[in-house]
Amino acid sequence: xxxxxxxxxxxxxxxxxxxxxxxxxxxxxxxxxxxxxxxxxxxxxxxxxxxxxxxxxxxxxxxxxxxxxxxxxxxxxxxxxxxxxxxxxxxxxxxxxxxxxxxxxxxxxxxxxxxxxxxxxxxxxxxxxxxxxxxxxxxxxxxxxxxxxxxxxxxxxxxxxxxxxxxxxxxxxxxxxxxxxxxxxxxxxxxxxxxxxxxxxxxxxxxxxxxxxxxxxxxxxxxxxxxxxxxxxxxxxxxxxxxxxxxxxxxxxxxxxxxxxxxxxxxxxxxxxxxxxxxxxxxxxxxxxxxxxxxxxxxxxxxxxxxxxxxx
Ligand code: BDR
Ligand code: CA
Numbered sequence: 491x492x493x494x495x496x497x498x499x500x501x502x503x504x505x506x507x508x509x510x511x512x513x514x515x516x517x518x519x520x521x522x523x524x525x526x527x528x529x530x531x532x533x534x535x536x537x538x539x540x541x542x543x544x545x546x547x548x549x550x551x552x553x554x555x556x557x558x559x560x561x562x563x564x565x566x567x568x569x570x571x572x573x574x575x576x577x578x579x580x581x582x583x584x585x586x587x588x589x590x591x592x593x594x595x596x597x598x599x600x601x602x603x604x605x606x607x608x609x610x611x612x613x614x615x616x617x618x619x620x621x622x623x624x625x626x627x628x629x630x631x632x633x634x635x636x637x638x639x640x641x642x643x644x645x646x647x648x649x650x651x652x653x654x655x656x657x658x659x660x661x662x663x664x665x666x667x668x669x670x671x672x673x674x675x676x677x678x679x680x681x682x683x684x685x686x687x688x689x690x691x692x693x694x695x696x697x698x699x700x701x702x703x704x705x706x707x708x709x710x711x712x713x714x715x716x717x718x719x720x721x722x723x724x725x726x727x728x729x730x731x732x733x734x735x736x737x738x739x740x741x742x743x744x745x746x747x748x749x750x751x752x753x754x755x756x757x758x759x760x761x762x763x764x765x766x767x768x769x770x771x772x773x774x775x776x777x778x779x780x781x782x783x784x785x786x787x788x789x790x791x792x793x794x795x796x797x798x799x800x801x802x
Contacts, residue, residue, distance in 0.1 A: 495612050495637075495739055496521045498600065500558070502530025502617030503540040504574055505581070505715040506732035510616050510642075511541065512704045513736040513797045515550045520739055523603065523611065526556045526596035530617035530661050531570045532578030534560040537617070540579045542589040547582075547707050548801060551589045558596030558621035562662035570657055573718045581714030582707055600625040601632055610637035612739065615669075616732035618658050619643070623665035626672050638675040640735045644752070644765030645681040646781055650723070655763030656681050659754060663763040667754040670765075676779040678752060679734045680765065683745060683785040687734060688727035689716060693791060702801035708794075730794075734785065737793045744793065746784035749777040 499514050499522060501507040514522040525545070527538040538557040545553055561567040574580065592599070600621060604611055613622055613636050622639065625632060643658035643666065651657050659666050670676060689712055698709040712728065719728035738745045751768040755761045767781050 500526045500615045502537045504531040510732040531574040536578040546589045555591040556596035556599040563664040582710035601629040604632040604635040615641040618662035619665040623668035640677045646767040654761040660763030683782040684731035690727035704801040705798035747780040751775040752779045
């Protein structure tokens, strides 16, 4: 039997983050040790409340939530209200949230949890990488305790907030640079693959029909997310970026990966936040990451459907 992967999901919910939480919180291959939150799609109080709301909705209130950094290392905070709305999770009508975050700061939790775990923990980041970078700066010894970092962010090709940069990278380029140069094995799930899992209306309908608490929440989330993705990017279906990380940990065959050297541009010019991916090995530098180049979209949607059915 395949060993269970313990993960901490560091996120900024966020519609696609919320789906990643649902996929990780009830998964035969994964133990979700905790959810940590960061400012990104919305402010930290909002992303933290949203993580609690999602866990309460799906009946997983036993999974702890730790709030982390309210802003990036160097640059001014950016949010993605145009996509995720005023609350960060516009669309569903949530009941009053009774689940509370833990008192401990997410960065301190990460350090203690990584140091205390019997086996290495996988850190999945689906927001700006501020918390993890801060933890690595405060406690460099934890790098040997992280099994690997699986992140949604970056792009071999174009960005989505500038021609060069993807949102999670541009939201905190310096933090991303610290993580990419940490020596921890890293899988970059970038826009190159997440733009291939567009949530078309027929997919929303397929999931809605399942009728579990998770698929109901997903359908309500997608009603907002797909509308704003159409307005901002012209997509007929919203790219379901963040859950690709967890789908990959559930079934690695879903992604095609390539070893390469990835460096994050922190020079502050027009390519600020770009992930420069040397997929052809021009620079003759040792690879520090695996970049996702392709995705089996049909398998991905099957994994999402299987997940939603587990909540019946
Ligand atoms: C990333 O940016 C956020 O808006 C999404 O939640 C995702 O993590 C995509 O660029
Ligand atoms: Ca996110």
